[in-house]
Amino acid sequence: MKIYGTKVWMAIIILLALYTTANCQVAQTPPMGWNSYNCFGSAVHEDEVKANADYVANNLKQYGWQYVVVDFLWSYDNPVGSTIGNPFQKQLEDGSYVPWLTMDKWGRLMPQPTKFPSAFGGNGFKPLGDYVHALGLKFGIHVMRGIPRQAVWAKSPVMGTNGITADMIADTSSTCPWMNHMYGLNMSKPGAQEYLNSILQLYASWGVDFIKVDDISRPYRTAEIEGYEKAIAASGRPMPLSISPGETALSAKDHVTKHASMWRMADDFWDNWEMVLHMFNYAKSWEGTGGPGHWPDCDMIQIGKLSKRGPVGPERYSRFTEDELYTHMNFWCIYRSPLMLGGNMPDNRELELKLFTNAEVLAVNQQGENPKQLYKQDGSMIWVSNVQGSKDLYVGLFNIGDNAHDVVLDLASLKLKGSVGVRDLWKKTDLGSFKKKYTQKLNPHASVLLRLTVK
Known part of the structure; x- marks a missing residue:
């Protein structure tokens, strides 16, 4: 019996070592992919995600582009054809919220079936994740930091605990200034880490390969960042951890390089030359912090058809001049920022395809070392x-x-x-x-x- 116990412990140690080795391999080079936010805001629908995934698989995958990321409020009910609209919920007299976010009994948000039909019946994002994986790509999602306010109101039980409910772990003083769906988590409370573990377990079951956590970098939420990192490890599925929005405080430099795969240096970046000039300054401030597994993030690439359904300005091709488009790509590559395409890929013209498929240029991003301003x-x-x-x-x-x-x-x-x-x-x-x-x-x-x- 004693020998058997020793063998079991040895097996556990080996498995943990193998997992730790695998988990250390995420984001060894700056992640490359597509994100839905800059062309669809909170209102992207499943067929649009699939269309962009198809384009990436058919035209970009061979150049290293691999992630397909569903951003911003996938549990929120945007009718087909709507813009970003007003993402705030209204709290009723009984304390409940409208619109009611799609949520399971454990207080975990689920994809809204009107936007993601394959999620109907509690399937979550697994069918969409399977579709993306079948193309040879990786699937990612955006989440807001913390726990839904409606879960706190409903006193949803926390999976993996004995009698702990959402209201017992929420920090109701910790809120997002630009959206009222969530409360922060009090990570010192029993059950808070278990809640994060439960949502990452759910995401792992969907086949999620990348997680972007919003409202966590400004101000910098040390305990919650570590909580997400621990939850990813507990899920058994390696995922790069992307945190946003910026400006991430430089005082967090030592912590963020250890606990996040990528972090936003600035607030949302758009197709405006003044923002490019500001990005040069942010990049200089963070010079020397990037490396395998941890990358300062210049934000998404504003090239192609933008704002088809919000969130900023009218539907348009990027307002950058052709020279500025090349400068945009050149700087993101030489600086080794993550490369996340923000435009609607099926609307790409010959120019956009050329900008995204030069193997020698992309090698600067993926294979350069120690970028510095000369x-x-x-x-x-x-x-x-x-x-x-x-x-x-x-x-x-x-x-x-x-x-x-x-x-x-x-x-x-x-x-x-x-x-x-x-x-x-x-x-x-x-x-x-x-x-x-x-x-x-x-x-x-x-x-x-x-x-x-x-x-």
């Missing part, structure tokens, strides 16, 4: 990173001014000696060899990505 002055900016397993360098030259001018790369500042080969990654063309400097005239807000090789 220079920023007089309307010019230069970022550089190391090419993995090579002495080569990736370099981004940016004209961040409003007039065309030369951007000059001083090769000596990179400690490169002798003849240096320069390759334009978008044109996939070798531009020649240079010894002291490389100069390129760039249009306003334009940029170029290069690979330098010492001859």
Whole structure:
């Protein structure tokens, strides 16, 4: 009996070690995929998710794009064709809420069947997750931090506990300033971790591969972030943990790099050049914090058809100029931000497809190392990173001014000696060899990505 017990414990230790090793492998490179928010707000429907998944599988998967993420309020009842509308709930005299979010008896939110018909009958997101997986892709969801207020009102029991209910673990003083669906969790209360464990267990049963937790980075919710991390581990299914929105406090740098896979540096990013300029500053502040398993996040890529159903501005193709579109991609790649496409993929034109399918450019994001700002002055900016397993360098030259001018790369500042080969990654063309400097005239807000090789 004693020997049998030892064998059991050894098996448990081995399984835990294997799981820990697997869990450490999430987000070893910046995650790449599609997210529904920028084109559909809170009102994306199942057929639209499938259409975008089909596009990613048919056109982008071979270039490394893999996640399909359902964002924002999938348990909220948006009628077909509606915009984001008003996501607030109204509390009635008896304390109940309208509209009533789709929720199970354990206080766990479920997909709204009017938006996700395959969820009918308590199926949750499993059928949609299965569809995405059958395409060779990975499935992700967005959630709001905490526990539904309606679960607190209903005193829903917490799965995995003996007599603990939602009202006993909620922190009713901890609320989201821009939506009233949730209360925070008091992680010091018995049952709070069990509640998070129960929702992550549910998500794992649906086949969720990626979780984005909102209203948790600003202000920075240390205990709840650790709670989600523990719940993912307990679920037995590795998932990158993405936290938002920014601005994440720099004072949380040591904690966030240990406990989150990606974190938003700024508030929501949209197709506005001033926001690009601000993002350069945020990125500089977080320089040096990215690495395997933990990535500062510039937010989603605003390229393609946006705001088809809210949330910001009219339906449109990105307002960025073509030069700005390339700069958008170039900076997100050289900085090694996660790459989450925000447009409606079936509406892509030849330009969007070109921007998303250059293997040499995407390698800068996936295989670069230690990106850093080399220079920023007089309307010019230069970022550089190391090419993995090579002495080569990736370099981004940016004209961040409003007039065309030369951007000059001083090769000596990179400690490169002798003849240096320069390759334009978008044109996939070798531009020649240079010894002291490389100069390129760039249009306003334009940029170029290069690979330098010492001859």
